[in-house]
Amino acid sequence: MGKTATKITIEEIESSIAKVKGLELVIGKLVEEDWEEPEGPTPYPSITALRSWDFKILERYEPFYSPLCDMCCLCTYGKCDLSQDRKGACGLDIKAQQGRTVLLACLMGAAAHATHAKHMLEYLIDRFGRNHPISLGMDVDVEAPIIRTVCGIRPKVLGDLEEVVEYVGDQITQLLAATATGMEESYLDFESKALHAGMMDNVSLEVSDLAQVSSLPYPRGEAEAPLADLGMGVVDSTKPVVLCVGHNIAPGAEAIDYLEAQGLHGKVEIAGICCTSHELARYSRGAKIVGPLSRQLLFVRSGIADVIMIDQECIRTDIVEQANAEGSRVIATIEQVCAGLPDRTSDPVDAIVGDLVSRKMMAALIKNPSKAGEVAVRTAVAVAPERRAMKRDDEQEILKKVLLCTNCETCRKICPNDLAMNDAVSAAKKGDLSKLVDIYDFCMNCGRCSSACPQQIPITDLLRVAAKEKIGSEKFKIRTGRGPILDTEIRNVGRPIVMGEIPGVVAFVGCSNYPNGSKELVEMADEFAKRRYIVVASGCSAMDIARHRDENGQTLYEKYPGEFDAGCVVNTGSCVSNAHIIGATIKIANIFAKRRLRANFEEIADYILNRVGAVAVAWGAQHQKAASIATGANRFGIPVLVGPHGAKYRRAYLGRPDFREKWTVIDARTGKRTFVGPTPEHLVYVAETKEEAIVMAAKLVMRPNDTSKGRMIKVAHYVDLHRKMYGTTPPDLDLFVRSETDLPIAMKDEILGELKAKGWEPMEIPDPTLLESQIRKVQ
Amino acid sequence: MATPWQTGNVPGPKMANTLPPEGLPKLLERAEKPLLVLGGNSTKDEVGDALDSILRLAKRFKVQIAVSPGVYKSVKDRSDFPMVCIGVEDLTNRLRDRGWKGLDGKGNYDLVLFAGSIYYFQSQMLATLKHFAPHLKTVSIDRFYQPNADFSFRNMNEHDWKKSLESMVKQHG
Numbered sequence: 001m002g003k004t005a006t007k008i009t010i011e012e013i014e015s016s017i018a019k020v021k022g023l024e025l026v027i028g029k030l031v032e033e034d035w036e037e038p039e040g041p042t043p044y045p046s047i048t049a050l051r052s053w054d055f056k057i058l059e060r061y062e063p064f065y066s067p068l069c070d071m072c073c074l075c076t077y078g079k080c081d082l083s084q085d086r087k088g089a090c091g092l093d094i095k096a097q098q099g100r101t102v103l104l105a106c107l108m109g110a111a112a113h114a115t116h117a118k119h120m121l122e123y124l125i126d127r128f129g130r131n132h133p134i135s136l137g138m139d140v141d142v143e144a145p146i147i148r149t150v151c152g153i154r155p156k157v158l159g160d161l162e163e164v165v166e167y168v169g170d171q172i173t174q175l176l177a178a179t180a181t182g183m184e185e186s187y188l189d190f191e192s193k194a195l196h197a198g199m200m201d202n203v204s205l206e207v208s209d210l211a212q213v214s215s216l217p218y219p220r221g222e223a224e225a226p227l228a229d230l231g232m233g234v235v236d237s238t239k240p241v242v243l244c245v246g247h248n249i250a251p252g253a254e255a256i257d258y259l260e261a262q263g264l265h266g267k268v269e270i271a272g273i274c275c276t277s278h279e280l281a282r283y284s285r286g287a288k289i290v291g292p293l294s295r296q297l298l299f300v301r302s303g304i305a306d307v308i309m310i311d312q313e314c315i316r317t318d319i320v321e322q323a324n325a326e327g328s329r330v331i332a333t334i335e336q337v338c339a340g341l342p343d344r345t346s347d348p349v350d351a352i353v354g355d356l357v358s359r360k361m362m363a364a365l366i367k368n369p370s371k372a373g374e375v376a377v378r379t380a381v382a383v384a385p386e387r388r389a390m391k392r393d394d395e396q397e398i399l400k401k402v403l404l405c406t407n408c409e410t411c412r413k414i415c416p417n418d419l420a421m422n423d424a425v426s427a428a429k430k431g432d433l434s435k436l437v438d439i440y441d442f443c444m445n446c447g448r449c450s451s452a453c454p455q456q457i458p459i460t461d462l463l464r465v466a467a468k469e470k471i472g473s474e475k476f477k478i479r480t481g482r483g484p485i486l487d488t489e490i491r492n493v494g495r496p497i498v499m500g501e502i503p504g505v506v507a508f509v510g511c512s513n514y515p516n517g518s519k520e521l522v523e524m525a526d527e528f529a530k531r532r533y534i535v536v537a538s539g540c541s542a543m544d545i546a547r548h549r550d551e552n553g554q555t556l557y558e559k560y561p562g563e564f565d566a567g568c569v570v571n572t573g574s575c576v577s578n579a580h581i582i583g584a585t586i587k588i589a590n591i592f593a594k595r596r597l598r599a600n601f602e603e604i605a606d607y608i609l610n611r612v613g614a615v616a617v618a619w620g621a622q623h624q625k626a627a628s629i630a631t632g633a634n635r636f637g638i639p640v641l642v643g644p645h646g647a648k649y650r651r652a653y654l655g656r657p658d659f660r661e662k663w664t665v666i667d668a669r670t671g672k673r674t675f676v677g678p679t680p681e682h683l684v685y686v687a688e689t690k691e692e693a694i695v696m697a698a699k700l701v702m703r704p705n706d707t708s709k710g711r712m713i714k715v716a717h718y719v720d721l722h723r724k725m726y727g728t729t730p731p732d733l734d735l736f737v738r739s740e741t742d743l744p745i746a747m748k749d750e751i752l753g754e755l756k757a758k759g760w761e762p763m764e765i766p767d768p769t770l771l772e773s774q775i776r777k778v779q
Numbered sequence: 780m781a782t783p784w785q786t787g788n789v790p791g792p793k794m795a796n797t798l799p800p801e802g803l804p805k806l807l808e809r810a811e812k813p814l815l816v817l818g819g820n821s822t823k824d825e826v827g828d829a830l831d832s833i834l835r836l837a838k839r840f841k842v843q844i845a846v847s848p849g850v851y852k853s854v855k856d857r858s859d860f861p862m863v864c865i866g867v868e869d870l871t872n873r874l875r876d877r878g879w880k881g882l883d884g885k886g887n888y889d890l891v892l893f894a895g896s897i898y899y900f901q902s903q904m905l906a907t908l909k910h911f912a913p914h915l916k917t918v919s920i921d922r923f924y925q926p927n928a929d930f931s932f933r934n935m936n937e938h939d940w941k942k943s944l945e946s947m948v949k950q951h952g
Contacts, residue, residue, distance in 0.1 A: 066903035070791030647903035688819035689849025727852035
């Protein structure tokens with residue numbers, strides 16, 4: 001059970017001392033009296049409350065498992081080999097073990113976001129008080145669409161979010177219990193629980209961003225949020241440099257505040273890597289974004305940062321070693337990442353700064369963000385002159401190490417992207433650095449090659465030295481994360497999205513583990529923006545979209561407007577701002593279609609699945625958080641496409657378009673089952689190539705509710721992209737064309753002939769739902 | 780036992796039997812309904828150079844061909860042999876269904892050859908078939924050992940791999 005309350009209603013009672021009429025007592029939580037929406041069926045749903053919805057979608061989109069490992073090593077009966085239909089000693093088979101592993105991954109992600117939410121809330125309540133109002137600005141009335149829909153509350157002040165965080169923590173604990181040996185056994189129930197974990201993740205995202213946008217001077221949905229500097233070359237290394245790595249704004253914000261309080265604004269560079277950098281840019285116009293996760297090792301090894309503050313998530317777990325090797329000091333700031341460091345939280349600032357500057361210690365744990373921020377700035381200012389004066393790593397020494405290469409291919413065999421690093425190093429041995437420079441664009445900088453090289457060649461450093469000019473010239477503009485989608489924007493686009501006249505919302509989300517470098521991501525986003533889809537981006541993807549310019553020297557953020565509208569490119573912000581992307585689909589149901597949100601999950605998810613043509617593309621998904629965000633989106637009815645590395649998540653949710661019986665919905669007007677074609681065809685799909693992802697995304701935005709005009713536009717893009725990418729007309733148009741009016745006029749005669757030859761027959765356009773409860777009662 | 784090309788990709792005790800290239804024609808001759816799956820890297824680099832040999836072998840042994848959509852256009856330009864454009868994950872999902880009608884509507888396959896996919900992606904698709912498609916045998920004919928296949932070429936250098944494909948074509952083409 002989630003956060004529960006006891007509700008006592010007394011219609012009329014008369015005693016010797018009083019007569020009471022219409023009394024309602026609720027013990028345990030606040031009940032909002034002025035919310036006109038009646039409470040829906042699932043406030044604070046338990047881990048099984050939405051199981052029937054899950055089973056509906058899992059029946060259509062069956063889990064497709066690709067085990068990454070055939071073994072289970074989680075108890076002392078093991079290792080258990082689960083191949084060849086064997087069961088483990090506990091009785092689990094390989095299918096259930098995959099479901100269990102997926103659940104564990106989603107729980108890791110959800111727990112990371114839940115902890116983030118908790119930290120943010122505690123920090124902001126500490127700074128602004130429990131009664132600080134929740135507000136995303138004048139143009140946002142539906143401030144917390146996910147929390148309203150899932151929890152059934154409408155938070156008004158920061159303190160209202162505490163019970164949400166408490167509820168999420170309780171659910172995650174219960175779900176984690178189900179993964180212990182001798183607990184859950186069915187793969188479908190593991191999946192239902194993973195969907196619940198994903199939903200908890202989405203709730204946590206919203207808590208974090210809602211709290212910080214309400215409290216800090218962030219953009220509040222402004223389409224023209226300021227442009228910020230992004231790239232490996234944007235940091236002015238003549239100044240002291242504080243680098244923040246992770247996701248939590250608190251220590252970085254405190255560093256910025258300290259600088260301003262001391263009149264040092266502009267005299268110290270505050271830069272970030274990964275989502276913390278989005279937050280810093282949202283917080284302060286002077287903050288620099290170095291780039292996504294994939295730039296971390298490279299930048300840390302560059303030694304440019306005088307002090308590195310780490311907070312939470314996506315931090316290299318050898319960052320202290322890597323940073324200290326370059327003389328950079330490190331401050332860990334969060335309990336989840338203590339990094340083996342001495343806890344100096346209670347010590348005076350002067351003492352900590354003194355020890356860091358004198359090298360008595362090179363890294364410290366300071367769990368107080370305010371103190372950490374001050375220590376970071378003062379230490380950076382103190383050590384920068386000495387570090388600048390130091391002769392930094394001798395580039396010639398690094399280059400000389402290539403002479404040790406025996407071309408054993410270990411670097412290639414260890415590379416996640418199978419990059420021919422051995423060829424590049426061998427060429428460098430002959431004095432040709434061009435292959436290393438070329439490989440830089442495709443390398444995700446995980447550092448496995450350096451770690452594995454039997455000759456101890458520092459390959460990552462070698463790349464950095466070889467591509468020095470290229471790296472230094474990386475200076476781009478990104479539109480600062482704007483946060484929420486405005487209610488006014490939803491009013492404008494709700495109808496055309498639901499009717500299909502805006503062909504779809506394509507959200508580029510997730511990490512930077514791309515199969516072929518980040519340029520493909522930009523090409524995909526550009527393709528959809530110029531076709532007037534609504535393009536949205538967040539997290540590392542939002543940063544990578546800024547890392548390439550077109551022929552006019554513009555990034556996509558400079559080329560397209562930042563509104564939530566057709567033909568625009570929106571950066572919502574860090575990965576917690578994914579809440580606004582999911583939230584926008586919910587707000588369409590609420591603001592445009594007047595569906596009630598309050599504790600009304602199933603109806604809203606059913607609405608999104610059947611009517612809102614949105615798809616997420618997580619082309620470089622790598623982290624467990626990407627798995628949990630995506631799984632939460634799936635429960636809301638939003639399909640997710642991942643790149644080829646996504647196959648290592650072990651599970652997709654695939655539809656079978658050739659199983660006609662799977663593609664019926666209930667017509668809410670009549671209660672009749674109606675065939676609607678595979679719309680959307682999959683809930684999670686792994687595309688092998690950019691081309692496949694583009695065409696699949698164009699297909700996955702089709703919904704049963706599309707009007708003929710809307711479907712015609714979607715079919716036109718699908719056909720055009722299919723022809724452009726594959727050179728052929730789609731062979732499955734008979735599944736998506738419901739009537740002749742769905743056909744683009746220019747293609748009508750040609751396609752209609754092909755359809756008729758296949759025996760195609762027109763289909764009805766129902767008022768689609770998967771829920772019996774949505775059938776309208778006929779008087 | 781061979782070592783997976785990506786050395787960390789060890790799934791467990793059950794790994795592919797190594798197949799010397801010269802053993803491939805025998806497998807193909809015995810197969811009742813073979814399928815070749817050409818992945819998204821089929822036209823790139825070394826696979827691109829060897830693609831003609833692979834296509835000629837497929838033609839010789841009447842192997843149906845499925846091509847990953849991203850390279851379908853360019854693969855099709857290189858052969859007059861019929862081929863079907865289908866996403867490899869979608870195809871794998873259908874292959875694991877014993878009752879699937881196949882690309883030709885005449886039933887599922889008994890032998891599935893993989894070539895030209897991104898290594899780790901192919902490994903994952905083969906893992907699905909290894910665990911959930913006991914009705915078919917899988918063979919990786921890339922130059923990289925794929926542990927999740929039933930049979931795989933061992934890790935080979937580019938020259939030897941191309942040469943062995945060419946000699947098969949010469950012998951059987």
